Amino acid sequence: MELDRLDRDIIAALVEDARxxxxxxxxxxxxxxxxxxxxxxxxxVTGAITGFSARVAPQALGWTTEAYVELFxxxxxxxxxxxxxVARNPEVVSACTITGEADALLHIRAADVRHxxxxxxxxxxxxxxxxxxxxxxxxxxxxxxxxxxxxESRAATEALRNESxxxxx
Numbered sequence: 002m003e004l005d006r007l008d009r010d011i012i013a014a015l016v017e018d019a020r021x022x023x024x025x026x027x028x029x030x031x032x033x034x035x036x037x038x039x040x041x042x043x044x045x046v047t048g049a050i051t052g053f054s055a056r057v058a059p060q061a062l063g064w065t066t067e068a069y070v071e072l073f074x075x076x077x078x079x080x081x082x083x084x085x086x087v088a089r090n091p092e093v094v095s096a097c098t099i100t101g102e103a104d105a106l107l108h109i110r111a112a113d114v115r116h117x118x119x120x121x122x123x124x125x126x127x128x129x130x131x132x133x134x135x136x137x138x139x140x141x142x143x144x145x146x147x148x149x150x151x152x153e154s155r156a157a158t159e160a161l162r163n164e165s166x167x168x169x170x
Contacts, residue, residue: 002047011040019053064110068117071103071134078129086127092120
């Protein structure tokens with residue numbers, strides 16, 4: 002699916018505020034409201050836009066602690082098997098296979114460190130898990146919501162331009 006600059010700008014506007022009207026987005030990107038709607042409809046049909054949701058601060062839900070856990074698995078454990086096992090834990094907010102020594106990397110959100118420990122214990126008890134290696138997050142330095150890092154979007158270009166001019170470049 003090929004996205005042109007207007008598609009990327011529309012997506013960037015929706016990521017910034019999914020509740021913006023087509024007319025408001027149209028003003029930002031230089032199109033009429035009906036043209037924006039047609040493009041959004043096409044982006045949904047092609048799967049470029051997969052849905053709309055609210056971003057909620059994890060702390061508001063009681064998830065004040067997070068950790069990244071490397072999973073080291075026995076033999077040739079399949080990614081599907083790992084995914085099914087870790088998905089049974091609601092505290093696992095993402096899991097992926099990775100390069101390097103570990104077989105998978107899990108992102109866990111929990112109420113506190115003890116809660117993280119219990120989650121890791123549950124996961125470590127899976128028959129295919131040989132060992133885990135965990136890191137507790139102390140603070141987030143960059144926290145870009147999914148879908149906001151769009152190459153060549155007007156917002157990114159303007160932000161860079163503004164930053165450059167404010168530091169005298």
